[in-house]
Amino acid sequence: MGINLSFDMFMQHLINAVGLGSLYGLIAIGYTMVYGILRLINFAHGDIFMLGAYFVFFATVRYKLPWVLGVLTAVAGATVCGLLVDRIAYRPLRNAPRISALISAIGVSFFIENLSVVVFSGMPRPVVQPPLLMKAFSIGGVRLVPLAILVPAISFAMVAGLLWLVYRTKPGLAMRSISHDIETTRLMGVSVDRIIALTFALGSALAAVAGIMWALRYPRVEPFMGIVPGFKAFIAAVFGGIGSIPGAMLGGLSLGFVEIMSIAFFPRLSGYRDAFAFILLILILLVKPTGLMGEKLEDKI
Amino acid sequence: MLEIKGLNVWYGGIHAVRDLSMSIGRGEIVTLIGANGAGKSSAIRAVAGLVRDWKGEITFTKPDGNSVSLAGCPPETMVKLGIAMSPEGRRILPHLTVEENLTLGAFTRSSKDEIEESMEYAYGLFPKLRERRSQKGGTLSGGEQQMLAVARALMSGPELLMLDEPSLGLAPILVAEVFGIIREINRQGRTILLVEQNAYAALKIANKAYVLESGAVTLSGAGAELLENPRVREAYLGG
Numbered sequence: 001m002g003i004n005l006s007f008d009m010f011m012q013h014l015i016n017a018v019g020l021g022s023l024y025g026l027i028a029i030g031y032t033m034v035y036g037i038l039r040l041i042n043f044a045h046g047d048i049f050m051l052g053a054y055f056v057f058f059a060t061v062r063y064k065l066p067w068v069l070g071v072l073t074a075v076a077g078a079t080v081c082g083l084l085v086d087r088i089a090y091r092p093l094r095n096a097p098r099i100s101a102l103i104s105a106i107g108v109s110f111f112i113e114n115l116s117v118v119v120f121s122g123m124p125r126p127v128v129q130p131p132l133l134m135k136a137f138s139i140g141g142v143r144l145v146p147l148a149i150l151v152p153a154i155s156f157a158m159v160a161g162l163l164w165l166v167y168r169t170k171p172g173l174a175m176r177s178i179s180h181d182i183e184t185t186r187l188m189g190v191s192v193d194r195i196i197a198l199t200f201a202l203g204s205a206l207a208a209v210a211g212i213m214w215a216l217r218y219p220r221v222e223p224f225m226g227i228v229p230g231f232k233a234f235i236a237a238v239f240g241g242i243g244s245i246p247g248a249m250l251g252g253l254s255l256g257f258v259e260i261m262s263i264a265f266f267p268r269l270s271g272y273r274d275a276f277a278f279i280l281l282i283l284i285l286l287v288k289p290t291g292l293m294g295e296k297l298e299d300k301i
Numbered sequence: 302m303l304e305i306k307g308l309n310v311w312y313g314g315i316h317a318v319r320d321l322s323m324s325i326g327r328g329e330i331v332t333l334i335g336a337n338g339a340g341k342s343s344a345i346r347a348v349a350g351l352v353r354d355w356k357g358e359i360t361f362t363k364p365d366g367n368s369v370s371l372a373g374c375p376p377e378t379m380v381k382l383g384i385a386m387s388p389e390g391r392r393i394l395p396h397l398t399v400e401e402n403l404t405l406g407a408f409t410r411s412s413k414d415e416i417e418e419s420m421e422y423a424y425g426l427f428p429k430l431r432e433r434r435s436q437k438g439g440t441l442s443g444g445e446q447q448m449l450a451v452a453r454a455l456m457s458g459p460e461l462l463m464l465d466e467p468s469l470g471l472a473p474i475l476v477a478e479v480f481g482i483i484r485e486i487n488r489q490g491r492t493i494l495l496v497e498q499n500a501y502a503a504l505k506i507a508n509k510a511y512v513l514e515s516g517a518v519t520l521s522g523a524g525a526e527l528l529e530n531p532r533v534r535e536a537y538l539g540g
Contacts, residue, residue, distance in 0.1 A: 170408060177394050177405055184392040187349060189380030189409035189457060295396075 005264060008141035013264040015148050019217070021256020022155035026210035027233030028240065028248035029162065030203025036179045036243035037199055039098060043105040044085050045207055046230020047112040052078040052208025053215035053225065054120055057127055067130055075208045081112075082204025083197055091193065116223035124222035127215045151213045158206060159249050166245060171198055179243065228274060235281045241294025250292055255280060302327045302492055303348070303384075303461060308357035310343040317343035319516040321357075325461070325494055325509075330487050332495040332503040332524065334537065335513035341496045342389055344513070345463050348494075349386040350376040364460065380409050383460035387467065389496075391450040395439025399430055402438050402449055406456030415458065423452035426482055444475040451482070461492045468499040476502055500537035504528045512537075 005013075027049055034042045055074035059065045065073065089108040093101045133147040166172035174195045177185040186192050214229065215221050232255060240251025255277055263270045284291060303325040310318035318340040325331045335341050347355040348371065359371040361382055369382060379385075385406075394402055403423060407416045424431040427448040433441060441449060447467055454462055464483065468476045476499065484506050487493050497503035504510055507524030512533065520527065527533045 170404070173397070173401055173405055174408065176397065176401075180394050180396060181392060183351060184388060184394065185405070186376045187351065187380075187386055187388060187392075188405050188453070189377040190405075191375075191377050 006141075009264070011140075011142045013260050015142070015144065017257045017260035018253065019148055019151045019256070020260060021253035022152040022249070023210045023214055023217075023252070024229070024233045024236045024255050025249035025252025026155050026158065026206045027229060028237040028252045029159070029245055030207045031234050031237040032240070032242050032245060032248040033175075033199050033203050035237070037175065037196060038090070038101070040090065040101050041105060041234065042085075042090075042200075042203075043102075043109040043230075044089070044112055045082075045203065046226035046233070047109055047116075048078050048082045048085070048204045048226075049207040049211040049214070049229060050116065050221070050223065050226030051081050051112070052211030053127075053221045054116065054223075055208070056212045056215060057125060057221045061125075061128055071209075071212055074212055075205050078208030078211070079201050079204045082200045082207070085112075086197060086200040091196075094193075113223055113227070120221075120223055122223060124220045127219040127221060129216055129219050133216065147213075147216055151217065154209065154213065158209060159245070162202065162206070163245060165202070171195060175199060232274075232277045235277045237291075239280055239284045239291055241291030243295060244291070244293040247291055247293030254292075302362045303494070304358070304360040304362070305344075305348070306358040306360075308344060308347060308355060308359065310340070310347050310352055310355040312343045312346075312352060312354070317516055318347070318355075318513075321511075321513070321516075321518055323511050323518070323521070325492060327460075327492055328487075328490065329508045330484070330493045330495060330506055330524075331509045331511070332497055332507040333511050333513055334497050334500045334503055336537075337498060339513040340516035341498075341513050342465055343516075345386065345465055345494065345496050348379070348384065349463065350374050350379045361461075377409065380457050380459075383458070384463065385454040385457045385459035385461070386463040387450040387454040387465065389465040389469065391443075391446045391469075393438040393441070393446045393449055393453075395437060397438055398435050399438060399441070399449060400434045402453050403430075403456050406453035407458075409457055416456070419456050419458055423455055426455075426485065427452050443470050444472070444479070447471060447475075447479055448482070451479070451486075455486070455491075459491065461494060462486065463494045463496070465496045466498060467495070468497060468502055480506055500533065501528075504533075 030045045031042060034040055052074050055077040056070050059070035059073045060067060085108055089104045090101055093104055133150065134145050136143055136145050166175060174185060174190045178192060178195055182192055233252065236251035236255045237248045239254060240247030258280055259273060259276050262276055263273060305321060305323045308318055308321040321344055333341050333344065343352060346352045348359055360368050361371055361384065362368045403420055407419060410416055429445055430449060430452055438449060451467065467479050471479065480502050483493060495503055495507065504524045504527050510522065510524045510527045511518050512520040520533065
């Protein structure tokens with residue numbers, strides 16, 4: 001296992017890690033927000049990510065929409081799907097035991113994946129990368145494409161916007177209130193179902209943006225592409241402290257860093273790439289079960 | 302302004318309130334007293350829209366004279382109609398600041414000026430809260446939390462303010478302070494429905510009182526009258 005990495009190589013890997021990590025973080029926010037409010041792991045979240053990628057594929061490749069329009073359509077489409085998942089699979093179970101909603105989550109996830117196989121076919125499809133985003137340039141000895149900068153930049157901008165919404169607006173105040181005490185929030189005249197729907201919409205929009213950027217980085221789409229990133233983002237959410245939005249981003253970045261760097265330093269371990277996430281999960285659950293930035297919760301699933 | 306007729310409430314499979322009828326006139330302080338588990342909270346929670354499993358009639362008369370049946374209405378409708386409640390156990394959101402708790406109480410209002418005005422009014426009633434405006438709700442003392450709970454309920458600008466056990470867990474001197482402020486709020490024109498176990502404190506400020514036992518009203522009358530009633534004295538005022 002040779003560890004000889006030049007500084008330029010390290011920087012290359014670091015940028016790569018921040019890109020991957022910010023995508024994990026964007027997906028993780030959706031898990032963490034829904035969990036924070038409903039104590040529910042939304043297993044269909046990874047599938048909303050996949051739908052975002054598919055919608056942008058169809059919009060730009062099949063229907064030849066310009067990229068900006070294609071992205072907006074795809075985000076809107078995936079957001080509607082996320083709202084439908086809440087309305088159909090979770091809302092009728094709001095007062096049911098939590099395990100019922102969890103089973104419903106697993107069911108709706110399988111449903112979306114298999115419906116996608118039927119509708120989109122199981123064949124992976126190549127995504128055409130806009131040439132503008134792939135035009136390589138160099139800074140010092142580091143070769144980059146604009147996409148590598150764009151992915152974290154968009155991710156961080158979206159998280160900043162989300163934090164503003166959650167901490168500076170009235171719907172955000174209601175969200176933070178629901179996560180502690182649904183009944184009292186209701187007593188204040190908050191329509192709780194609408195705030196929950198808003199939470200699903202925001203999480204789904206972020207997942208769709210992540211899905212689109214993912215499809216640009218690894219230029220293909222297939223119906224099961226949401227499963228592994230979904231799991232890893234969930235791990236990132238737990239690692240960062242489930243319920244915490246900055247924690248989800250931090251968890252995502254940590255996971256991206258561990259994954260990319262462990263392979264950079266130990267190329268022979270590249271076959272175990274996906275295992276690192278789970279090792280990280282086991283470690284954090286052993287050492288600090290509430291995660292890096294998590295609050296203490298009385299009961300978890 | 303609030304007319305309750307033949308109210309029956311089921312709570313967790315228990316028939317908690319049986320055929321309760323009471324009427325609250327505009328500008329009054331009406332109290333519902335009774336022992337722990339008598340069904341007081343279930344009754345008030347039905348009016349607030351938190352309990353949906355009830356039968357009977359609850360009618361609210363708006364200031365313009367129009368009456369609305371509250372059957373099947375969710376809490377947000379009640380708040381918009383002008384009914385606000387401070388819940389039992391205060392239920393302050395511990396991770397939000399005092400000011401955020403108050404802002405949440407004004408959730409249904411959109412006019413920034415009105416919200417600001419209500420906040421000034423609340424801070425005027427409870428100057429301690431102004432001092433602690435940027436402190437987390439969970440760091441307040443029990444008395445301050447109770448004041449915050451009342452202030453928060455006032456933030457929607459309600460016609461009818463319902464208070465569920467505002468004396469719970471407070472030292473006698475704080476009970477006197479809180480009840481003094483309740484009376485002050487009433488003087489300024491708000492109608493108050495007060496649910497209390499502390500019968501003495503409640504009867505002293507109430508125009509009208511109902512005694513609830515095992516879910517049914519066993520006595521009612523003017524507050525001062527019940528204070529002298531031998532049965533009430535024996536059962537609730539320590540003889």
